[in-house]
Ligand SMILES: Nc1nc2c(ncn2[C@@H]2O[C@H](COP(=O)(O)OP(=O)(O)O)[C@@H](OP(=O)(O)OP(=O)(O)O)[C@H]2O)c(=O)[nH]1
């Protein structure tokens with residue numbers, strides 16, 4: 001489903017993700033529905049990054065479905081096509097691996113990612129860092145927050161040269177965190 005995708009595909013995708021994430025909440029004190037995060041990531045791409053490629057927007061909506069719900073890559077391919085499947089694969093951590101290794105692999109894989117996956121990764125980090133600036137997630141220590149900032153700065157360094165507007169916003173967040 002390349003760039004000829006219709007608005008109905010994007011709406012169908014948003015609905016698919018809302019159903020998949022329906023029982024999940026963010027870790028803030030209001031326990032915001034988790035779906036706010038993927039929708040917000042897609043919105044960063046359209047509103048702040050100037051991105052209008054439907055494949056990227058749908059991959060952003062889907063980006064945490066395989067990692068955090070029962071969704072499979074085959075299911076994504078059969079509903080949304082092989083291109084979107086491949087972007088989602090690139091942005092999905094293997095939750096079977098120990099956390100340290102997952103985090104290391106994100107730093108390692110960032111520069112090797114496709115342009116489309118780099119966009120989703122940049123917007124994902126910007127959204128999560130802004131959330132951390134607003135509030136410490138429930139169960140997180142101050143050190144865990146600091147480590148997230150340091151780690152995500154390393155991931156972002158491997159994604160640079162992709163979207164100046166989003167990278168500038170990330171730099172603002174990093175500058176205000178020191
Ligand atoms: N800042 C923030 N994050 C929250 C909140 N609720 C859930 N999260 C999720 O927590 C993840 C980051 O926590 P970590 O400790 O680094 O990772 P882990 O969940 O994979 O173990 C993010 O996953 P992710 O989107 O898959 O991205 P990432 O793991 O690549 O950072 C983020 O979406 C919240 O209220 N605030």
Ligand SMILES: [Mn+2]
Nearest residue numbers: 037063064124
């Ligand atoms: Mn995410």
